[in-house]
Amino acid sequence: MKKYILALDQGTTSSRTIVFDKKGNIVSKAQFEFTQIYPKSGWVEHDPYEIWESQLHSLQVALQNGNINPEEIAAVGITNQRETTICWERDTGKPVYNAIVWQCRRTAPICEKLKEMGLEPYVKEHTGLLIDAYFSATKIKWILDNVPEARTLANENKLCFGTVETWLIWNLTNKQVHVTDYSNASRTMLFDIEKLQWDETLCNKLGIPMSMLPEVKESSAIYGEIADNLPGLSELKGIPIGGAIGDQQSALFGQACFNAGQAKNTYGTGCFLLMNTGNKRIHSKNQLIEGIAWGLNGKVTYDLEGSAFNAGSVIKWLRDELRMISEPSECDFLAESVEDSNGIYLVPAFTGLGAPYWDMYARGCIVGLTRGTNRAHFARAVLESITYQVTDLIDAMSKDSEILISEIRVDGGASVSNVMLQIQADMSGAKVNRPKLVETTALGAAYMAGLAVGFWSSLEEIETDREVDRIFIPNVNTDKREKMLKGWHKAVKCSMNWEEA
Numbered sequence: 001m002k003k004y005i006l007a008l009d010q011g012t013t014s015s016r017t018i019v020f021d022k023k024g025n026i027v028s029k030a031q032f033e034f035t036q037i038y039p040k041s042g043w044v045e046h047d048p049y050e051i052w053e054s055q056l057h058s059l060q061v062a063l064q065n066g067n068i069n070p071e072e073i074a075a076v077g078i079t080n081q082r083e084t085t086i087c088w089e090r091d092t093g094k095p096v097y098n099a100i101v102w103q104c105r106r107t108a109p110i111c112e113k114l115k116e117m118g119l120e121p122y123v124k125e126h127t128g129l130l131i132d133a134y135f136s137a138t139k140i141k142w143i144l145d146n147v148p149e150a151r152t153l154a155n156e157n158k159l160c161f162g163t164v165e166t167w168l169i170w171n172l173t174n175k176q177v178h179v180t181d182y183s184n185a186s187r188t189m190l191f192d193i194e195k196l197q198w199d200e201t202l203c204n205k206l207g208i209p210m211s212m213l214p215e216v217k218e219s220s221a222i223y224g225e226i227a228d229n230l231p232g233l234s235e236l237k238g239i240p241i242g243g244a245i246g247d248q249q250s251a252l253f254g255q256a257c258f259n260a261g262q263a264k265n266t267y268g269t270g271c272f273l274l275m276n277t278g279n280k281r282i283h284s285k286n287q288l289i290e291g292i293a294w295g296l297n298g299k300v301t302y303d304l305e306g307s308a309f310n311a312g313s314v315i316k317w318l319r320d321e322l323r324m325i326s327e328p329s330e331c332d333f334l335a336e337s338v339e340d341s342n343g344i345y346l347v348p349a350f351t352g353l354g355a356p357y358w359d360m361y362a363r364g365c366i367v368g369l370t371r372g373t374n375r376a377h378f379a380r381a382v383l384e385s386i387t388y389q390v391t392d393l394i395d396a397m398s399k400d401s402e403i404l405i406s407e408i409r410v411d412g413g414a415s416v417s418n419v420m421l422q423i424q425a426d427m428s429g430a431k432v433n434r435p436k437l438v439e440t441t442a443l444g445a446a447y448m449a450g451l452a453v454g455f456w457s458s459l460e461e462i463e464t465d466r467e468v469d470r471i472f473i474p475n476v477n478t479d480k481r482e483k484m485l486k487g488w489h490k491a492v493k494c495s496m497n498w499e500e501a
Helices: 048-065 108-116 118-129 138-145 151-157 164-172 200-206 246-252 312-321 328-336 375-401 418-428 438-451 460-462 478-496
Strands: 002-009 015-019 026-033 073-080 084-088 159-162 180-183 215-217 218-225 240-246 263-266 271-278 289-297 299-308 345-347 365-367 408-409 431-435 466-473
Touching: 002 048, 002 164, 002 431, 002 438, 002 478, 026 048, 048 164, 073 246, 073 408, 073 438, 084 138, 084 151, 084 164, 108 118, 108 138, 108 365, 118 200, 118 218, 138 151, 138 200, 138 431, 151 159, 164 180, 164 218, 164 240, 180 218, 180 240, 180 438, 218 289, 218 438, 240 246, 240 438, 246 263, 246 289, 246 299, 246 328, 246 438, 263 375, 263 438, 271 375, 289 438, 299 375, 312 328, 312 375, 328 418, 345 375, 345 478, 365 478, 375 418, 375 478, 418 466, 418 478
Parallel strands: 002 073, 073 240, 180 215, 263 408, 408 431
Antiparallel strands: 002 015, 015 026, 084 159, 218 240, 263 271, 271 299, 289 299, 345 365, 431 466
């Protein structure tokens, strides 16, 4: 009898495996961090082998910890950090360069040239995206232009491109399957989200051979089976890989936001606010991204998305670089010990600003410091900076959709912070709904795989599993909210104009 679904959750700083049962409960899990590589200012890389090895190790340990019989596993689903770009030799599977991470800003000059060529309207119309170093297309071009032999291999049909789920599936199937799903393809800046195909014009403009690109399938589909040569996991041979979906779309699905107008925010390394817009693509007028949430049962569901690049990473920065705290929970303790941030604002534009500003050159700043500023004020300013960014996204999304967002469903590692979620409710004016299970990113991938193999029969069955942990209600008057947001927006201007200051 099939009792479990495996979800591989490959994130920006760690690789996890979570085993779910039929009620969506966690049976076992394991997580391992891996190295963040910063070769130059604004550059971020990962070792593709370390991604694969850490994911494989987490899979092994999760099975051991839960004493899971492989014969009871119905399928494997994969969710992943999006846009991160890997190119490898088709014959050997050897990467030609490190993975260039979604946060990496090295391709900003390429983006500027594309804008000068007048490509921005075309990119927006066909891909739903803005031209930015965030997305995969310019990362691929950088590798082809800067890595010896890469372009030669590509021109000879000997080079594969993939985002992280493509790389994992390639390795899980022993180099047999080169595939992605609609959600991840829509984040490359090379995919036409209405025609549902790679855009030949954009590939030609960037000099990217289309032979490099993976086949695109629905998010819930059987892509292949696990090969029999995985180290220490030969007993998993033949288990179907039944789903793949980008991490933020996966969280939207895992939060059961199946209806148009429902929205979720994930507090991870960055913050990602997504709204389900159903079978209708909404054209953003407020610098948001239009994309594909998922492909399921022969149909695609569209979304609106706003991204803030640094959220949970700001708390880690407070711990690891500034050493003001020894663990993340200490940030909450300090923030709760003061009534406010004593007038200071932190703009965590460590890798530029995402939506709705899209400034690749903005950098972090702190304003409003006085002699009375202490560590607790600083901790509170960190949490407030995360909620301000999300509030900007909520406002833009409400304008685009013409839907007042009265509630957001939340998840991600930092969503365990009660003080931060209360600040979020206060700043946004929306209820903040946290589920009992906050591992919704992995859960969404599990649902996709389970639907593909009949482990779950319908969306209705899935929807009944979601349980609420707590709802945070706005508790700040309008005048105070507007005053705080006004200060935030002044600080953002400093961040965007720092070179001129």
